[in-house]
Amino acid sequence: MQQFELSEEFVSHLEKLIQANNKEDVAKLVEPLHPADIAEIIEELDTEEAQYLFLLLDEEKAGDVLAEIEEDERQRFIDSFPPEVIAKRFVDNMDSDDAADLVGSMPNEQQQEVLSHMEDLEQAGDIVDLLHYDEDSAGGLMGKELVKVNENWTVLTCLRELSRQAENLDEIFYIYVVDDDNILKGRLSLKKMILTPTSTKIKNIYNPDVTYVTTDESAESVGRIMQKYDLVAIPVVDSIGRLVGRITIDDVVDVIREEAEKDYQMMSGISQDVESSDTVWDQTKARLPWLIIGLFGGMLAAYMISFYEADIALFPATAMFIPVITAMGGNVGIQSSAIVVKGLASNSFNTKNIFQSITKEISCATINACICSSIIFILSLFFNLNSYAMPITVTISLFIVIMFASIFGTAFPLLLNKMKIDPALATGPFITLTNDIIGLNIYLFTGKAILGWLM
Amino acid sequence: MQQFELSEEFVSHLEKLIQANNKEDVAKLVEPLHPADIAEIIEELDTEEAQYLFLLLDEEKAGDVLAEIEEDERQRFIDSFPPEVIAKRFVDNMDSDDAADLVGSMPNEQQQEVLSHMEDLEQAGDIVDLLHYDEDSAGGLMGKELVKVNENWTVLTCLRELSRQAENLDEIFYIYVVDDDNILKGRLSLKKMILTPTSTKIKNIYNPDVTYVTTDESAESVGRIMQKYDLVAIPVVDSIGRLVGRITIDDVVDVIREEAEKDYQMMSGISQDVESSDTVWDQTKARLPWLIIGLFGGMLAAYMISFYEADIALFPATAMFIPVITAMGGNVGIQSSAIVVKGLASNSFNTKNIFQSITKEISCATINACICSSIIFILSLFFNLNSYAMPITVTISLFIVIMFASIFGTAFPLLLNKMKIDPALATGPFITLTNDIIGLNIYLFTGKAILGWLM
Incomplete structure (x- = not known):
């Protein structure tokens, strides 16, 4: 087919x-x-x-x-x-x-x-x-359909039991072995069972190396474990080790995909899972909240700029570089946060390498800041600005903004994570907003200082 | 364990x-x-x-x-x-x-x-x-290890063959049935084999409903098919239907995750897969190109603003609202593109609903634009602007910018997709950049018209 x-x-x-x-x-x-x-x-x-x-x-x-x-x-x-x-x-x-x-x-x-x-x-x-x-949780993901055999049975008893138990199952991937108290002891592959004489006791052939999860394990973590160990199904036990269910890979693939999509969605500033097939109302509900937050942030930025109105009237060229400063702060911040969020999601951070990551981020930021500042210095010389004051202001501000946005973009998701808040929140419009406002202040403040001093 | x-x-x-x-x-x-x-x-x-x-x-x-x-x-x-x-x-x-x-x-x-x-x-x-x-491609993902049986064999021959073939396999998930020419005919579950008398011919018990892919099917599409049909393994056939390999779900889970991560990475403006554990040089290589593109875009914006320098000197308040206009254009654009990119990735678009999506997007944009414009009108009244000209300018511009960014954000990834370019490119810094530049022009042009006319 x-x-x-x-x-x-x-x-x-x-x-x-x-x-x-x-x-x-x-x-x-x-x-x-x-x-x-x-x-x-x-x-x-x-x-x-x-x-x-x-x-x-x-x-x-x-x-x-x-x-x-x-x-x-x-x-x-x-x-x-x-x-x-x-x-x-x-x-x-x-x-x-x-x-x-x-x-x-x-x-x-x-x-x-x-x-x-x-x-x-x-x-x-x-x-x-x-x-x-x-x-x-694992309990919420699991199904009750599973094939289990007692360690004291023989292969023959198992085969007979299997035909009974398997009736409700589409496929048998693993057979779980339990003791008389239903405590999970190990697993048995169908392959092993077919290839062993029927009088053998299960006790002597099962594989005690079985990876399991408890019912309260998070769905995310079940996904991570099944991916890491390449498992097709995983048994679920209760707090005293009794076998209560099993989770199959198809349910977990959905969790893995949804997890990845959730981060994507957060980054796009959409507050719930919407698709192009959803109604206009559902889409608006998911999108409007972030837009309104962005709007208030933008008005805050406007308010900050209003303090420099007199300076802008004096040096209107200042306005020219506002977009490049805010855009660069936003881009750098998102890059840094995205790398941290991905690292946190794949659990690749520990105390030792958090410090390493931040040091690395600072080195990387310094290289990016030096190169971008040099480029903006040269480009801004082509503008008819009548003096070096403006190019110098823009260059210095851009350098500081890139450094700040990198460090903030790295530290903020780590902080959220520490506070048990989803770090992916740091990649959305929120970080762009904060970078806009702080970047603008850095720029206008530097501008006021340098322009006042140089001109 | x-x-x-x-x-x-x-x-x-x-x-x-x-x-x-x-x-x-x-x-x-x-x-x-x-x-x-x-x-x-x-x-x-x-x-x-x-x-x-x-x-x-x-x-x-x-x-x-x-x-x-x-x-x-x-x-x-x-x-x-x-x-x-x-x-x-x-x-x-x-x-x-x-x-x-x-x-x-x-x-x-x-x-x-x-x-x-x-x-x-x-x-x-x-x-x-x-x-x-x-x-x-499916050929690149597949492994050669599989268990296949001839439709003319009996269950007994199969069981004997299995012990031989299964030696190299960790687990048997499905047994594939082929004819004398190695053409894939169907599948057989181990369960069925255990529960059938050993003299039965495979021909009479196999399930002809087998989902397969050809070697040239894309990895992405293999992932989609296995997810959709909840498959643990899928057989791969060559162009004339001969069974040449099988792909297991663990390899595909990686593809599914990488696919989702690629979109995420594009949106963050990172041009290749980097992790916080990569070297500073690798990280810089992945990040700097987008920053430089953003920088040139920002300078283009600066150049556009320079045309309005005289107006800004006259109405320095114009500068105040530049960040809110660019930020809102960016946010709206990313939201729209992200929804389209996700829709394209899950293959949920066809000619009929592309038109529907655009209509829906326009409705959604109109609602968002009306609400956001009303809010900005009220908020801007609190600024000490001495006249209604500035609030009216900002309100009208924001309305147009939101409408434009929504439509552009929806149409652009669809266009890229039509041109066989990865539509996820549309969610990155590129769309923010375009929206910044076009949004600024809309704003400054509207401002010039209204302010010149009203004041």
Whole structure:
């Protein structure tokens, strides 16, 4: 199967079939597709068409499709079905982690109603368990579906147990080994099991080197561990080491991507995750707050400049270089902060190299400041400024601004991190703003001193 | 095993043992660790200590450790060993994809020497094959290690073949099914194989729904497909459908993360991947080019302002609002571009919704522009400006600047994308620069018109 490409023709053909109530052809068109593809199609349909399509899918697939639909969109469908249908058609058949996410996103009352209509009581119990965990923790990410065997069993017992346990699982990646108290002891690969005589005890063949996380480990850190050790699944244990669930790499890939996107979004001055497909109102809500903060910052800058109004009237050329000073401060600050934020995210800082990084940043800033100041000195000589006072002012100010912005851009995210605030906040409009205001003051103050003195 | 935490104490203890030439204790300390942890330790050691440690590891592990070391660091070790040691100790024992990456990063001459010293001729052949592919394509990502079975075999033959083929594999995730011509027909899960009577023919139990990619598919697109379909491994076929390799999720997680980081880096105005651990020179090389471009842009802005010098001397208050105008243009532009770049990256644009996005962007811009302009009008009244001319100028200019920056910020990355240039370029200092210059012109021109007319 080559990947399915969603086309407008496909959607409009499907819509026509739905409107003609041609169940057979709709099913024939959609059934062979992967749940992720069906989810894409459903996102293009209106609520009634989507409902129609959902009810044609077999129960197993309907649950998988629902799990693949984006969260905002999903709400729309969920609200269009009665609690009983949600329970029996979807929640009963989804993986426990997806089911818990779905139920967790509902208002309390709806949650209770859906849970009370469920037929699979084991699944309902699992969901209630999973809902206790913070959604950004290992407990919130994990699913209850896993294959575990007792260390005292033989390979034969295991094979028999596997066929029973594996019924609900799409794929088996690892088999976990526990003792009689359900304490995680190690892992066993299917490969090992196939290649070992069936009378062997698990105790003698399992691998005790198993990397696990506890339920309260942060999602970010689970991602880091799975990436570092190249794991496809990781077992989750409670505080006394009992095996309670497992997290698969596909859920973690989403966390890793979202993590990277969050930093990107912060840097762009967007306060929540929006996409071009979101409504105008959602987009405005995410963007306006930063613009207003920027606006107040800009007015503060205007207020500072107003103190120098008389000087500007006297030396209007001062105004010419305001943009270059603010822009350079902003650019240098963002570069420095971005490097620190990335370093913090990949956990590559420790006490020893924080000091090293700052020293390095200062060296780097000095080189950049020297080169940029020399260039601006030469360029500003081409302006018809009648004296050396202005070029000297601009050169000295730019040097100080670059040095300041580098050091501030490095120190600020480190400080935020120390205060347990997301350091990525330092890369957004906030740092540009601070650099603008401080840079302007450095420039105008230097200008006043030098121009007053030289002219 | 809980995750290993690298500490300074651990490293200094290890260094002491190495200096005392205490092989036994060093081995005892390091052997139980995961290759990824040993790689972290080695990155902290100097070249000679690292060499010492490498030669103590067993061959299998030494190869795994080398594969985990960061590319820049790796070069340092590679250069410290003679080609014969590299070939026999490392390349012979690595996974073919990692081995090909390693050999591919060497100069041509060293490549030939290393290949000629290899003992595992099959591996050497695989490496030569893999080196043909572009490193950013599926062919460049894939490894040759995979488990494949012929559709005409029985489950029993398969199980026997598996024990042979699986010898070189850490884990088996999927078994691929091919016909007599090695054409990929489908996949088979280990689970299915365990649960089926051994005399059954593979033909009757395999799953023909297998998502694959061709060798020339881009790494980015492989990442997208594996994420979308939640795959742990994906088979790679050549242009006529023959199975030639497989890509595992851990390699793709790196691609996904690097992709997200690249956009982040572009936005921060850093032209290549640098980290706080890189040398001052590497950091300067990555950062200075954008600063110089910004500097020239700023000087262009200065040149534009110089045309209005006489006006500024007359109305020095004009200078006050320069920073707010440039900052707001920059902020709005980055927001718009970031949303488009993200949309393009997730492939969520098509002809129909490009038009929709632009319409939405204009609506959103109009709301933001109205609110921000109203705020600036009120705030600027508090300044002692003696007339309404300045507030009106600033208000009208800000409105136009926000509208322009939104539209330009949306259209520019779309245009770059159309021209097959990375649209992420539009989010960096470049867009801020353009918005600064155009915003300033809008502001000063409006100011001249209104102030000349009103006063």
